[in-house]
Amino acid sequence: MILIRYYQVISSKNPNFKNTLRSKLVMGIEICAVGGFSEVGKNCLAVNVDGDVVIIDMGLQMDKYIEYTDEENVFDFSVKKLTSIGAIPDIKNISDWQNKVVAIIPSHAHLDHMGAIPFLASSFPGIVLCTPFTKAVLEAIIHDDKRHIRNQIKSLLPNSSYKLSDKITVEFVYMTHSTPQTVTVVLHTKYGAVVYTNDFKLDSKPTLGQKANIKRLTELGKQGVLCVVLDCLYCKEAKKCPSENVAKEMLREVLLDVDASGKAIIVTTFSSHLARLKSIIECGKKLKRKVIFLGRSLSKYVYAGEQVGIIQFSHGVKIIKFKDKMAKVLKQVDQNRDQYLIVCTGHQGEPKSVLSKIISKDFPFTVRQGDHIIFSCTTIPAEVNIRNREVMEEKLRALGARIFKDIHVSGHGAREDHRELLRILQPRHLIPGHGHQQIVAPIAELVAEMKQELDADLHFMKNGQRIRIG
């Protein structure tokens, strides 16, 4: 029989809070859903092991955050303000654990998993521990945004371990996703292993980096996993997420097999998706076009990747960060449009992005009849993104551009990936993550289907809720 549990919020706002929690030292394992369990975004989980606390992920709610920032400007908002608009996780949920935090561990370099660190990390005493690529991106963000955190930032390579305290050793297991050096974070405790795999996909043919370390995950499953926190964003989709190699082929088709002589080509994609950018550059070379990257976030992720030796793009690509320089370059592109391939930000139709500015003629470059605009992404299914993209596409159509959209495969596993991972890890407890209950609910159907091969208690959580598992 499957056990499905829904939890009451136990937080500092609850009148029973003082008596039930604050006065007690946690013995065993208690997990608090801090953020990302009542929305898609601002992922944050706290795990308390006999009084030592690890925070895994500390992300931004991107749509809320972006309303207050743009490519060039960073506004200095207080933590209180950012919390009140829902842009960062509400750390009041763990105010009683605040001084016990031994580490903050972003699992990868996506902003919905690590973008709140510059605002919140200093509230806690522990180190920030992440892979070298995530560290390089985080440091670039802190530097560019002129922020400071008091925590030491340490790096740990994928497929290695680090002793955080007498009670917790952390292990990073290499996982495939849509940004390099994503890891499944494993907390080894005397009660068993807590495995955080949020985000993940199982890509057997990645175009950059290694395959997921299934061998190690299988070993962990055999040793016995106490709890898995699982990226369930696409658990309703009955499929296996296609490899990044498929996206590469889709790009090849629209870039190399569709005639664009005399026309401009603009590709927009995720700045953090270095594998995708690599495929775009390879196509640009085949087209004999000069590849130009425009935008602050693109330069941040590319330089971070180069710093840690994952990629070497800047030999063959011009990377331009600031608006005045972009204007100069786009003037040249406008006059020799079929000699360049432009890559820029703006795939979600963000009104302040480079692509929006190009369309609005903020630069000396005009999108003309028959120019190719390639969206190597999907529209994130949030109202603001859907609307922004509609507006952008209407404007592009009015200019006569050819739009190629959804040239993309996801970085998130679907139901058959979930099945595979659960079969391997065999957890005793399962906590679905990366979305509110409507998004993650279909995982219950899968767990029911797997009743012959999986014996896990399923715990649906909301932000602010806690469970005790060890």
Ligand SMILES: [Zn+2]
């Ligand atoms: Zn991610």
